[in-house]
Amino acid sequence: MSKPLLLLWTDGAEPYARAIEEAGLAARLRVETVPRAVTPDDALLAEAEALLSWGPPPGILARMPKLRFVQALTAGVEHWLSRPDLAPDVALACARGTHRVQMPENILGALFHITKPYAAIAADNAARRWTRRVSATLAGSTLGILGLGAIGAELARKAQALEMRVIGTKRSPGAVPHVERVFAPAETDAVLAESDFVVLLLPATPETENFIDAARLARMKKSAWLLNFGRGALIRDEDLVAAVRAGTIAGAIIDVFRTEPLPAGHPFWEEERIMVLPHIGGLHPQRDSMVAALLVENLRRFVEGAPLTQLVDRKAGY
Numbered sequence: 150m151s152k153p154l155l156l157l158w159t160d161g162a163e164p165y166a167r168a169i170e171e172a173g174l175a176a177r178l179r180v181e182t183v184p185r186a187v188t189p190d191d192a193l194l195a196e197a198e199a200l201l202s203w204g205p206p207p208g209i210l211a212r213m214p215k216l217r218f219v220q221a222l223t224a225g226v227e228h229w230l231s232r233p234d235l236a237p238d239v240a241l242a243c244a245r246g247t248h249r250v251q252m253p254e255n256i257l258g259a260l261f262h263i264t265k266p267y268a269a270i271a272a273d274n275a276a277r278r279w280t281r282r283v284s285a286t287l288a289g290s291t292l293g294i295l296g297l298g299a300i301g302a303e304l305a306r307k308a309q310a311l312e313m314r315v316i317g318t319k320r321s322p323g324a325v326p327h328v329e330r331v332f333a334p335a336e337t338d339a340v341l342a343e344s345d346f347v348v349l350l351l352p353a354t355p356e357t358e359n360f361i362d363a364a365r366l367a368r369m370k371k372s373a374w375l376l377n378f379g380r381g382a383l384i385r386d387e388d389l390v391a392a393v394r395a396g397t398i399a400g401a402i403i404d405v406f407r408t409e410p411l412p413a414g415h416p417f418w419e420e421e422r423i424m425v426l427p428h429i430g431g432l433h434p435q436r437d438s439m440v441a442a443l444l445v446e447n448l449r450r451f452v453e454g455a456p457l458t459q460l461v462d463r464k465a466g467y
Contacts, residue, residue: 158202168441210234227353253304288312293344296351341368353380354466366392381406
């Protein structure tokens with residue numbers, strides 16, 4: 150019986166190939182690597198049964214008749230689910246769980262940036278200027294997390310350690326450790342009204358597109374900040390710009406955008422109280438190794454005919 154072909158269609162495939170070898174799976178698979186910018190030849194496409202990829206060009210998946218399993222390199226998979234060439238019987242696994250450490254740390258970094266004067270002090274240093282400044286405290290403030298998944302739960306744990314009050318929403322409401330109260334998505338307005346900082350960690354689905362619009366921004370405190378580390382489509386951009394300009398909210402820190410890199414002419418760049426982050430939230434120096442560990446676990450299950458982990462619910466969109 151021939152070994153199933155795994156196609157590692159990505160740049161820097163070495164950590165993935167090494168993890169497969171160390172896990173003892175190399176003898177059970179045929180592994181081929183192809184750089185991201187190169188299209189595999191027809192023979193590889195015809196034989197591949199498993200695929201690791203950021204996302205092939207349109208129509209490529211239709212040329213892969215034996216494909217049974219796709220491992221995405223990201224937690225968000227809307228770019229996969231929107232593909233007409235992704236057959237319904239192909240198992241799609243996402244990289245859920247690989248952002249548990251770095252994403253909460255980057256969100257906390259954004260919260261410290263808002264409340265601590267280090268950016269201004271750095272400017273003072275450059276000018277050799279001594280200016281004493283007072284920091285606002287995170288302790289005693291309310292953090293609202295829209296999307297209490299793995300990342301949101303870890304953020305809540307760290308935020309509570311800073312003496313923040315944490316509330317949030319979850320699709321299936323139920324107790325979440327370190328969260329004072331969990332609301333249903335339909336109760337989002339209550340979270341917006343009570344929070345000093347609102348963090349978006351929702352997936353991109355038809356239900357969440359333009360989720361934060363003028364009406365919801367008006368529910369927030371005038372002193373509140375909005376932080377988006379979820380997906381760019383969660384916010385109606387023009388409504389956020391208008392809300393910041395009008396003082397409806399204090400400001401925003403945005404890490405994800407509808408178009409990346411963010412175009413130079415986008416109005417976010419023009420607003421002093423909107424900070425643009427270059428999609429750093431999920432980056433980690435060992436990210437490939439973390440995703441490789443997930444790939445290896447799924448490959449073990451794949452060759453043994455067992456259910457895969459971190460499978461995407463196509464109806465839910467994540």
